[in-house]
Amino acid sequence: INPISLLNKAVGQRIKFTRTIGGVVETIAGILLSPPSGVNASGGDRSYVGLVMRADNGEIILDPIGEVEVASIPKALRSKPTLVWDLAAEASGKTNVELSYITMGMSWNADYVLTLDGKGFADLQGWVSMNNTAGAEFREAKLKLLAGEVNQVKTPVVPLPMLSSNLAVFDAKRRDLGFKEEGLFEYHLYTLQRPATLANNETKQLSLLEGHNVKVRKRLILDSMAGYTSYYPNAQAIGIGNVKPTVKIEFLNEEENNLGMPMPKGRVRVFQRDQAGSVQMLGVDQIEHTPKKERLSLTVGKSFDVVGTRKRTDFKAINSVHTVESFSIEVRNRKDVPETVEIFERHWGDWKVIEKSQAFTKEDSQTIAFKLELKAGEVRTVTYTVETVW
Numbered sequence: 001i002n003p004i005s006l007l008n009k010a011v012g013q014r015i016k017f018t019r020t021i022g023g024v025v026e027t028i029a030g031i032l033l034s035p036p037s038g039v040n041a042s043g044g045d046r047s048y049v050g051l052v053m054r055a056d057n058g059e060i061i062l063d064p065i066g067e068v069e070v071a072s073i074p075k076a077l078r079s080k081p082t083l084v085w086d087l088a089a090e091a092s093g094k095t096n097v098e099l100s101y102i103t104m105g106m107s108w109n110a111d112y113v114l115t116l117d118g119k120g121f122a123d124l125q126g127w128v129s130m131n132n133t134a135g136a137e138f139r140e141a142k143l144k145l146l147a148g149e150v151n152q153v154k155t156p157v158v159p160l161p162m163l164s165s166n167l168a169v170f171d172a173k174r175r176d177l178g179f180k181e182e183g184l185f186e187y188h189l190y191t192l193q194r195p196a197t198l199a200n201n202e203t204k205q206l207s208l209l210e211g212h213n214v215k216v217r218k219r220l221i222l223d224s225m226a227g228y229t230s231y232y233p234n235a236q237a238i239g240i241g242n243v244k245p246t247v248k249i250e251f252l253n254e255e256e257n258n259l260g261m262p263m264p265k266g267r268v269r270v271f272q273r274d275q276a277g278s279v280q281m282l283g284v285d286q287i288e289h290t291p292k293k294e295r296l297s298l299t300v301g302k303s304f305d306v307v308g309t310r311k312r313t314d315f316k317a318i319n320s321v322h323t324v325e326s327f328s329i330e331v332r333n334r335k336d337v338p339e340t341v342e343i344f345e346r347h348w349g350d351w352k353v354i355e356k357s358q359a360f361t362k363e364d365s366q367t368i369a370f371k372l373e374l375k376a377g378e379v380r381t382v383t384y385t386v387e388t389v390w
Contacts, residue, residue, distance in 0.1 A: 001073065001077050001078070003068075004035065004036060004038070004039060006070055006077065007035040007036060010032050010035070010071075012032065013032060013071065014030065015069060015070050016028070016068070016069040017029075017030070017053060017066060019064060019066030028055050028056075030055040030061070032051070032052075032053055034050065034051065035051065036049055036050045036051040038050065045065050046066065046068075047063060048063060050063065051063060051068070081135065103134050104134070105132070105133040105134035105135060106131070107130075107131045108130050109128075109265075109266055109267075110126060110129075110208060110265065110267075111126070111128075111129060111266050111267050111268075112124060112127070113269050113271065114216075114249070114269070114298070115272065115273070115279065116271065116272040117272075118272055121214060121215055122214045122216045122249075123212050123214065124209070124210065124259065125207070125209070125210055126207070126208035126266075127205045127207060127208055128145060128190075128207075129203060129204070130143075130203065131202075132202050132204075133200070133201055134200065136200055137200050139197045140195040140196075140197060141195060141196055141197065142192070143191070143192040143196040143206075144189055144190065144191045145179075145189070146184065146188075147187060147189075147190065147289060148187030148289060178192070178193060178207060178209075179192055179193065188262045188264070208264075209259075209263075211257075211258045213258055214258050215257055216249050216250065217249070218248070219248040219249075219250060220341045220342065221342050221344060222331065222341055223344040224308075225239045225344070226344070231346070231347070232390065233323040240310050240311055241309065241310065242308070242309050243310055244307060244308075245307075245308065245341055247283075247301050248298060248299055249270060249297075249298045249300055250295055250297045251295070251296055252294075253295070253296055254292060259292070260293070262290065262291050263289070263296075265286075265289045267284060268285050268298055269281060269283075270285070270298060270300050282300050283299070283300035283301040285299050305334040306331065306333050306335065307332050308331045309329070310327065310328070311327065311328045311329075313327065313328050314326035321390040322390075324386070324387050324388075325386055326386075327345070328381055328382070328383045329343055329383075330381045331343070331379070331380055331381075331382075333374035333376065333377060333378050333379070334377065335377075336376050336377070337376055338373065338375050338376055340373050341371075341372045342369050343371075343372065344368075345360075345367070347366060347386055348366055348388075350389045350390070351388040352386070353385065354385050355384060356383070356384040357382055357383040358370060360384075370382045
């Protein structure tokens, strides 16, 4: 409701116009023929630009300066945004009606905190962050969150609030208050087992899951060709020089590992307590929607005290599509404790390893992996020769 919207609705109806000329107050009544395109205020007077009024005496008044009075507020205008439904029924009587609609301005995301104990176990906490910018407050609402790849035609795409697990690690009291999970179509629905109040423009975090004594595995992966999708061997070698191993933390999302819940897509922060007991952040990674019984692999960062150097020690071009290369990968463990390092080597085309210093496993059609178990302070070198035909 504002002056222009009111006058737009009053076209063809009676209005009153009051103006002051030479100290004399004059009121004129008549029919509004055209609403103003704008209202200007200057020195206490209002000018209605574009307003056309036919007074009862027949005069046509244009762009009046003064005050305009309408008889009433039209029913079509509301003092705040309002949804109105017209219902048609064959007969009168009490009936149940379900109203459902999609509103923009509601979004949510999942965040996780994984705290390592440094001995192969960790605690996992999952949180749901709700963000309400829909313009309304929702008090004591039943909250459901739908997780999955939900297709929508319109943009922007907003995750649909419409989320639990078996919550095996919750005691009975907390299970009644947390989220309960169920499968819905090809998605997962999480329902909060207590009312939630979301104020307008409020961001609120709600506990989604907890898992204690989760068995985790640390991996150090030396992968000099990570990110490459193809490579044609030539005189200019790539992926050589000093390489830092990538540190990964992996765990199984299963009941036997004190988890076993479909985990919505979200960010995972990894922490570990130092010797003084303070929690320190080690890194942050993102997970996709992950079903139960699947393995999660988190990239935490790069190793500080384990380093490697990769060299190409020989290269022969038999012809334009046939090459033979030799590589040397030295790994140095500068820690006071043993470490296991996995060396990933990648090749494309029709290739085969014709010489090697130790056994390897073939991870896929382009990747082989050497496993080194290094003692504290130990330095070891892996060598191999590969023949490639394109």
